[in-house]
Amino acid sequence: MKKISAVALVGAFALVATGCSAGGGGGSDSGSAEATGPIKVWLSNNEQEVAWGTAVVEAWNAEHPDEKVTAQEIPAGSSSEEAITAAITAGTAPCLVYNVAPAAVSGWVKQGGLVDLSTLDGGSDYITERSGDVEAYATDGSYYQLPWKSNPVMVMYNKALFEAAGIDPEDPQMNTYDAFLDGAKAIVDSGVQSAIWPAPTSEFYQPWFDFYPLYLAETDGTMLVEDGASTFDSDAGTTVADFWATIYKDKLAPNEASTDDAMSAGTTAMQLAGPWAIPSYADTVDVGFMPVPTSDGRENPTTFADSKSVSMFTSCENQGTAWEFLQFSTNVDNDGALLEATGQMPMRTGLTDAYADYFAANPNYVAFAEQAENTADVPSIPNSVEAWQAFRDEYSSAVIFAKESVGDFLSNAASKIDTLVAE
Amino acid sequence: MTDNRRLRTRWLGAQPIGGLFALPYFVFVIAIFAYPLAFAVYIAFHDYFFTAPNVEVDRPFVGFDNFVTVLTDPRVLGSFRNTLVFLVINVPLTAVLSLVLAAALNTGIRWVAAYRVAFYVPYLTASVSLVGVWMLLFSGNGLINTILGPLAPDPSWLVNSGLAMPMIAFYVTWKQLGFYILLYLAALQNVPKELYESAETDGAGALKRFLHVTIPGVRSATTLVLILSIITGANLFTEPYLLTNGGGPDGASSTPVLLIYQLGIQQQNPDTAAAIGMILVILVGMLSLAANRATRER
Numbered sequence: 001m002k003k004i005s006a007v008a009l010v011g012a013f014a015l016v017a018t019g020c021s022a023g024g025g026g027g028s029d030s031g032s033a034e035a036t037g038p039i040k041v042w043l044s045n046n047e048q049e050v051a052w053g054t055a056v057v058e059a060w061n062a063e064h065p066d067e068k069v070t071a072q073e074i075p076a077g078s079s080s081e082e083a084i085t086a087a088i089t090a091g092t093a094p095c096l097v098y099n100v101a102p103a104a105v106s107g108w109v110k111q112g113g114l115v116d117l118s119t120l121d122g123g124s125d126y127i128t129e130r131s132g133d134v135e136a137y138a139t140d141g142s143y144y145q146l147p148w149k150s151n152p153v154m155v156m157y158n159k160a161l162f163e164a165a166g167i168d169p170e171d172p173q174m175n176t177y178d179a180f181l182d183g184a185k186a187i188v189d190s191g192v193q194s195a196i197w198p199a200p201t202s203e204f205y206q207p208w209f210d211f212y213p214l215y216l217a218e219t220d221g222t223m224l225v226e227d228g229a230s231t232f233d234s235d236a237g238t239t240v241a242d243f244w245a246t247i248y249k250d251k252l253a254p255n256e257a258s259t260d261d262a263m264s265a266g267t268t269a270m271q272l273a274g275p276w277a278i279p280s281y282a283d284t285v286d287v288g289f290m291p292v293p294t295s296d297g298r299e300n301p302t303t304f305a306d307s308k309s310v311s312m313f314t315s316c317e318n319q320g321t322a323w324e325f326l327q328f329s330t331n332v333d334n335d336g337a338l339l340e341a342t343g344q345m346p347m348r349t350g351l352t353d354a355y356a357d358y359f360a361a362n363p364n365y366v367a368f369a370e371q372a373e374n375t376a377d378v379p380s381i382p383n384s385v386e387a388w389q390a391f392r393d394e395y396s397s398a399v400i401f402a403k404e405s406v407g408d409f410l411s412n413a414a415s416k417i418d419t420l421v422a423e
Numbered sequence: 424m425t426d427n428r429r430l431r432t433r434w435l436g437a438q439p440i441g442g443l444f445a446l447p448y449f450v451f452v453i454a455i456f457a458y459p460l461a462f463a464v465y466i467a468f469h470d471y472f473f474t475a476p477n478v479e480v481d482r483p484f485v486g487f488d489n490f491v492t493v494l495t496d497p498r499v500l501g502s503f504r505n506t507l508v509f510l511v512i513n514v515p516l517t518a519v520l521s522l523v524l525a526a527a528l529n530t531g532i533r534w535v536a537a538y539r540v541a542f543y544v545p546y547l548t549a550s551v552s553l554v555g556v557w558m559l560l561f562s563g564n565g566l567i568n569t570i571l572g573p574l575a576p577d578p579s580w581l582v583n584s585g586l587a588m589p590m591i592a593f594y595v596t597w598k599q600l601g602f603y604i605l606l607y608l609a610a611l612q613n614v615p616k617e618l619y620e621s622a623e624t625d626g627a628g629a630l631k632r633f634l635h636v637t638i639p640g641v642r643s644a645t646t647l648v649l650i651l652s653i654i655t656g657a658n659l660f661t662e663p664y665l666l667t668n669g670g671g672p673d674g675a676s677s678t679p680v681l682l683i684y685q686l687g688i689q690q691q692n693p694d695t696a697a698a699i700g701m702i703l704v705i706l707v708g709m710l711s712l713a714a715n716r717a718t719r720e721r
Binding site for chain 2: 081082085088089090091093107110111112113193200201202203204254255256257259313314315383385386389393396397400401403
C-alpha cells in the first residue's frame with residue numbers, strides 16, 4: 001500500500017510538472033482580426049437586455065447567413081466577472097461579452113484574455129467617435145473595452161414616505177449634507193426603519209454605491225486613483241467619510257443587510273441606484289430622483305457612471321465578424337433600441353438630442369440622461385479588484401462599524417492601494 | 424515460483440485483477456485529489472496567476488514569499504483566529520450534544536423515530552435556505568430581538584463582532600448534529616449489553632454507566648466525530664459568506680476559505696490563496712492528529 005501511495009505521489013507531481021510546463025509557447029490570440037464566420041456572444045441576465053440582444057442578433061443573422069451570431073446569457077456564477085475569469089483560463093470565453101465591469105478589465109488584460117480593440121481596423125476611432133473622451137477606459141493606452149452604456153447613480157426615493165415625513169417629494173431640498181441629514185432624521189422620526197440603506201456587506205464593489213458617488217460629487221470627478229496614486233486621503237475624502245459615518249452613528253442606515261428589497265418593503269425611503277432600478281419599482285413604489293448630495297449643495301454634481309463595456313476575447317477565432325457585429329450592435333439605431341428596452345444610457349455623445357422622442361415620452365429618465373453627461377467611472381488600474389477590496393475592508397471597519405477612526409481608514413486604505421497600484 | 428512471477432506478484436499483488444477493478448478509483452483519486460493538491464503546492468511556491476491558454480508568462484519560483492505575505496497579513500491571521508473561536512465552541516459542543524442525544528435516543532423512548540428525523544432534517548436541508556431562516560430570526564428586527572426587547576444585544580447578533588462567530592458556531596452545531604447523532608447511534612449498537620448489565624449489577628447508576636461504559640464503548644466514533652467536525656470547521660465558507668454578509672463586521676467572521684475565495688477567484692492571486700490553503704491543510708492535519716491521540720485507547 002505504501003508503494004502504491006508513493007507511486008501515486010510521484011505520478012501526481014509528474015503530472016503537475018508536465019501540466020505546468022505545457023503552458024508556454026504561442027501567442028495569446030487564437031483567431032485573426034480578419035477571420036470571419038460564426039461567433040458566440042454572452043449577454044447579461046437582465047430580462048430586458050436579453051430581449052434587446054436577441055432582437056439585434058436576429059437582425060444581424062438575417063443579413064449575414066455565413067457569419068451567424070449565437071447569443072446566450074452569461075453562465076451562472078457568483079458574479080459575471082468570476083464566470084468570465086474562469087472562461088478565459090479555460091479558453092472557453094465567447095467572442096464578445098456585453099455588460100462587463102470596467103474594474104475587471106485590467107485583470108483580464110494581465111491574463112492575456114482580451115483583444116486590443118485599438119489594433120482592429122478603425123478601432124480607436126470608432127470608440128472615441130461614439131463615446132467622446134473615454135481615455136479613462138484605456139489600459140496602458142489601449143482600448144480593451146468599448147464603453148457601452150452607463151447607469152449614473154442618483155438618489156432614488158419613495159415619494160409617499162417623503163411626504164409622510166413632511167418633505168416635499170417634488171423638491172426635497174436635500175442637496176447639502178446638513179439638509180440631507182435633517183431630512184433623513186425626519187424620515188426615521190416618521191417611523192420608517194431607515195432613511196437610506198446602502199448594502200453594508202464587504203464585497204469589493206459596494207463602495208460604488210455609497211462612498212464613491214459622493215466622493216466623485218465632492219471632488220468634481222476625481223477618481224479613486226489618479227496618476228498612479230490614491231486621491232481620497234484628503235479633505236474631500238474625510239468630508240464624505242464623516243458624512244456616511246454620521247448616517248450610521250445616528251442609525252439613519254442599518255449596519256446589517258436587508259433581508260428583502262427594502263425599497264419595495266417600505267423599510268427604507270432612499271437608495272443609491274441607476275436607471276436600471278426604475279422598471280423594478282414601476283408597479284410598487286412611486287419613485288423620485290435627486291442628485292447625490294455634496295457638502296455645499298452644488299448644482300448637477302458628478303456621480304459614479306456605473307458603466308458597462310463590451311470586450312472581445314482572445315479565444316475568438318473569427319475576430320473580423322466579432323468586430324463587425326460589435327459595431328453593428330452599438331450603432332445609433334441599436335443604441336436607441338437599448339435605451340428603449342432597458343432605460344440604460346448608451347455611452348454616446350449628445351444623448352438627449354439623439355433620442356429626443358424617447359426622453360419626451362419617458363420624463364423619469366431625463367434626470368439620468370442629463371446626469372450621464374456628468375459622470376466618472378472606476379480608474380483603470382492594476383490589481384483593481386484587490387484595491388477596491390482593501391478600500392472596502394477599511395471603510396467597513398471605520399465608517400459602518402466605527403471600530404477605527406475615519407483618519408486611520410483613509411490613510412491605511414490609501415497606503416495599501418498605493419502599494420497595489422505600484423505592483 | 425519463477426523469478427518473473429515473483430516480481431509480478433511483488434508489484435501487482437497476488438490477485439492482479441483486483442488492481443484492474445481498483446483502477447477507476449485510483450484514477451479518480453489522482454485526478455480529483457492528488458493532482459490538484461500537488462498543483463496547489465506548486466502554485467504556492469511560485470509567482471502565479473491564471474492566464475488564457477497559450478499565453479506565455481514568467482512564473483518564477485519565489486520560495487516562501489507567498490507564505491510570508493499571508494502570515495504577515497492581519498486579515499489572514501484574523502481569519503485563523505476566527506476559525507479557532509469556531510472550533511473551540513463547535514467541536515466540544517458537537518461531540519457532547521451528539522453523544523448525549525444519541526444515548527437518549529438509544530434508550531427506547533417513545534417517538535424515537537420522530538426525534539431522529541427532527542435532528543436529521545437540518546443536516547439534509549440546504550444551508551442556504553436554513554441561513555435565510557436564521558437571518559430572519561437573528562437580524563436586528565428579527566423574532567429573537569423582538570422577544571428580548573431591551574435585552575437584545577446592540578449591535579445585533581450577526582453584526583456584533585463579539586457574537587458573529589459564536590452565532591455561526593452554534594448554527595453549524597445545530598445543523599450538523601443529526602449526522603453526528605447517527606454516527607453515535609451506530610456506534611452504540613456495538614457496545615455489548617452485558618457491560619451495562621454487569622455495571623448495573625455492581626450498583627452503577629445511569630450516570631456512571633454512561634461515563635464508564637458508554638463513553639469508552641464509543642471511543643472510535645468520538646475520534647471520527649472530532650476529526651470530521653474539525654475538518655468541517657476548517658472548511659467553513661457558506662455560513663460566514665451568507666449569514667454574516669461575506670465575513671461579518673470588520674472581518675469578525677472571516678475564515679481562511681473565504682479569503683482563499685476572495686484572493687484566488689475574485690482578486691486573481693491564486694499563489695497567496697494556495698499558500699493559505701497549504702497552511703490550513705497542515706493545521707487541520709495537526710489538530711486531527713491531536714484529536715486522534717487524545718481519544719486513542721490506552
